Amino acid sequence: MPAGPAPAFEQYLELNRERRLESYKALLRIPSVSALPEHASDCRAAAEAIAADLRAIGIEHVEVAETGGHPVVYGDWLHAPGAPTVIVYGHYDVQPVDPLELWESPPFEPIVVGDRLQARGAADDKGQVHLHLRATEALLATSGGLPVNVKFVVEGEEESGSVNLDRWLEANRERLAADLVVISDTGFFDGNRPAITIGLRGLAAVQVNVYGSTIDLHSGSYGGTVQNPANALCAIVARLKGPDGRILVPGFYDDVLPLTEADRAAFAALPFDEEAFRGSIGVPALVGEAGYTTLERRGARPTLDVNGVWGGFQGEGSKTIIPAHAHAKITCRLVPAQDPDRITELLVSYISEIAPPGVRVEIVPQHGGRPSLTPIDHPATKAAARAIEATFGVAPLYIREGGSIPVCASFESILGLPVVLLGFTPPDDHAHAPNESMDLRNYETGIRTVAHLWYELADLPR
Numbered sequence: 086m087p088a089g090p091a092p093a094f095e096q097y098l099e100l101n102r103e104r105r106l107e108s109y110k111a112l113l114r115i116p117s118v119s120a121l122p123e124h125a126s127d128c129r130a131a132a133e134a135i136a137a138d139l140r141a142i143g144i145e146h147v148e149v150a151e152t153g154g155h156p157v158v159y160g161d162w163l164h165a166p167g168a169p170t171v172i173v174y175g176h177y178d179v180q181p182v183d184p185l186e187l188w189e190s191p192p193f194e195p196i197v198v199g200d201r202l203q204a205r206g207a208a209d210d211k212g213q214v215h216l217h218l219r220a221t222e223a224l225l226a227t228s229g230g231l232p233v234n235v236k237f238v239v240e241g242e243e244e245s246g247s248v249n250l251d252r253w254l255e256a257n258r259e260r261l262a263a264d265l266v267v268i269s270d271t272g273f274f275d276g277n278r279p280a281i282t283i284g285l286r287g288l289a290a291v292q293v294n295v296y297g298s299t300i301d302l303h304s305g306s307y308g309g310t311v312q313n314p315a316n317a318l319c320a321i322v323a324r325l326k327g328p329d330g331r332i333l334v335p336g337f338y339d340d341v342l343p344l345t346e347a348d349r350a351a352f353a354a355l356p357f358d359e360e361a362f363r364g365s366i367g368v369p370a371l372v373g374e375a376g377y378t379t380l381e382r383r384g385a386r387p388t389l390d391v392n393g394v395w396g397g398f399q400g401e402g403s404k405t406i407i408p409a410h411a412h413a414k415i416t417c418r419l420v421p422a423q424d425p426d427r428i429t430e431l432l433v434s435y436i437s438e439i440a441p442p443g444v445r446v447e448i449v450p451q452h453g454g455r456p457s458l459t460p461i462d463h464p465a466t467k468a469a470a471r472a473i474e475a476t477f478g479v480a481p482l483y484i485r486e487g488g489s490i491p492v493c494a495s496f497e498s499i500l501g502l503p504v505v506l507l508g509f510t511p512p513d514d515h516a517h518a519p520n521e522s523m524d525l526r527n528y529e530t531g532i533r534t535v536a537h538l539w540y541e542l543a544d545l546p547r
């Protein structure tokens with residue numbers, strides 16, 4: 086028998102379409118901007134609204150848990166003995182709304198524009214949290230249960246760095262025992278093609294400070310007798326990468342998982358217009374590591390970039406000095422299975438080693454983050470792919486994001502759980518920007534996809 090919800094599920098969703106939209110809008114009206122202290126009570130109101138929703142649909146042990154910052158909402162339904170347990174993670178907080186003048190309608194007054202619901206948080210991430218709750222509601226209302234055990238974790242600080250989440254996860258390790266995490270906080274690919282995000286890059290970061298004399302020196306009186314910190318910094322940076330785009334730090338690539346044939350085929354299958362990509366950023370040519378395509382370099386290969394460099398005279402004209410100090414901020418995007426602490430150590434020891442004589446070089450590690458990957462052939466990824474195909478009528482694309490979602494790595498490293506990134510937002514959702522919107526067709530079909538996924542997961546051999 087094919088896995089999927091009973092016909093009553095669909096009938097329930099049809100009957101409740103209007104009520105569902107109203108409830109979605111009500112959640113969007115709460116201005117839960119986590120970064121701004123004046124919205125702290127709104128964040129709490131959004132948490133309480135999610136908690137009330139969870140209780141109303143039959144979720145148990147619902148709690149608005151204190152974290153020291155904005156609360157985490159927890160709730161579970163654990164009556165599917167023998168079936169897998171899934172953590173559903175999302176966030177109720179939103180990005181600030183400025184520049185306000187670029188919004189076509191007030192950001193916290195949701196309106197339907199064509200097929201879309203427009204408001205801050207419509208896509209990122211209230212809409213996606215809301216669609217999970219609606220799938221749960223419809224399943225519980227029509228079949229009296231869920232095919233899997235579900236634990237909801239909805240936090241309120243994702244848009245401001247999830248600063249308290251790791252501690253909360255650690256403190257609740259037992260309560261959060263599960264088999265899998267499903268995060269709906271990503272989106273579809275270009276052309277609104279259904280996609281599963283299978284990988285995210287991590288980060289390692291250092292600041293390099295190069296010190297010479299205690300004061301700027303006259304380049305006529307001292308030039309030729311001392312090391313120039315700015316020249317020394319440039320010499321260091323020049324030795325970090327080769328002309329083929331390879332990073333020269335010894336050991337840097339040791340832990341990088343090579344791309345499989347399936348990985349490369351998934352990249353090649355993505356509809357991607359390289360020339361349009363180049364044109365959209367206005368560069369004369371695309372440049373990167375030899376031997377890899379642009380999408381592979383962006384999603385599955387590590388990088389090293391100077392993010393900022395400063396020192397010496399910055400004014401108009403010239404000033405004949407040997408600067409006392411020079412500085413650079415450097416970050417590496419990491420891929421599975423690179424470890425940010427290990428990479429930072431390698432950077433520190435290599436830069437110390439290549440530092441020219443005559444200056445003092447200080448390398449200060451900054452905050453990093455782990456990469457994450459749930460492979461295409463992971464049973465949970467395959468289950469999600471079947472759920473997408475059953476509801477959207479098309480097989481998903483598999484994408485790797487060049488950036489990071491730190492919470493994803495937290496679930497992997499703190500709870501030891503695989504993460505499936507199953508997001509439903511259209512690629513032009515304007516998340517974090519003015520006129521954020523959610524395609525209501527994605528939202529509606531997303532509800533069905535989630536329900537299908539629970540059945541698919543319940544069917545997996547344990």
Ligand SMILES: [Zn+2]
Nearest residue numbers: 209210243270
């Ligand atoms: Zn988000």
